[in-house]
Amino acid sequence: xxxxxxxxxxxxxxxxxxxxxxxxxxxxxxxxxxxxxxxxxxxxxxxxxxxxxxxxxxxxxxxxxxxxxxxxxxxxxxxxxxxxxxxxxxxxxxxxxxxxxxxxxxxxxxxxxxxxxxxxxxxxxxxxxxxxxxxxxxxxxxxxxxxxxxxxxxxxxxxxxxxxxxxxxxxxxxxxxxxxx
Numbered sequence: 004x005x006x007x008x009x010x011x012x013x014x015x016x017x018x019x020x021x022x023x024x025x026x027x028x029x030x031x032x033x034x035x036x037x038x039x040x041x042x043x044x045x046x047x048x049x050x051x052x053x054x055x056x057x058x059x060x061x062x063x064x065x066x067x068x069x070x071x072x073x074x075x076x077x078x079x080x081x082x083x084x085x086x087x088x089x090x091x092x093x094x095x096x097x098x099x100x101x102x103x104x105x106x107x108x109x110x111x112x113x114x115x116x117x118x119x120x121x122x123x124x125x126x127x128x129x130x131x132x133x134x135x136x137x138x139x140x141x142x143x144x145x146x147x148x149x150x151x152x153x154x155x156x157x158x159x160x161x162x163x164x165x166x167x168x169x170x171x172x173x174x175x176x177x178x179x180x181x182x183x184x
Contacts, residue, residue, distance in 0.1 A: 158170055
């Protein structure tokens with residue numbers, strides 16, 4: 004594996020490490036309380052049993068914190084993703100209901116090359132969140148991430164090397180953050 008793309012991403016994200024340099028109060032809170040949170044959470048023991056490896060455990064913990072932060076009423080998890088992701092969402096917000104239609108969801112978990120990734124974004128209501136996995140696996144995934152993250156409907160985006168987060172909010176200007184995760 005070529006280490007240079009990862010090094011380049013890490014160097015781009017070093018300025019926003021732990022939220023430094025982020026002016027938006029809610030984006031700063033998201034980075035500090037969700038992305039860069041290092042304290043133990045109340046459901047980590049349950050979530051750690053579901054994960055297969057260290058990377059999946061880290062993502063499951065992140066999804067638990069994201070669900071706790073966003074408190075979505077409905078969520079859609081693509082069938083190709085591990086089942087532990089859906090369980091992590093439910094652990095983070097017990098009121099979240101998993102739906103089969105991505106157009107009904109407030110929080111969507113999709114692979115970046117999923118057909119729903121591009122088509123769902125224009126139809127998402129305000130205060131929705133789209134989490135895309137595998138955004139830096141190949142040239143095709145990087146291209147798809149670039150298209151989706153610069154779309155007019157995506158307000159705030161966070162790039163976490165292999166995971167991309169898009170917030171749809173009507174009240175903010177478009178912003179893009181590259182973070183180390």
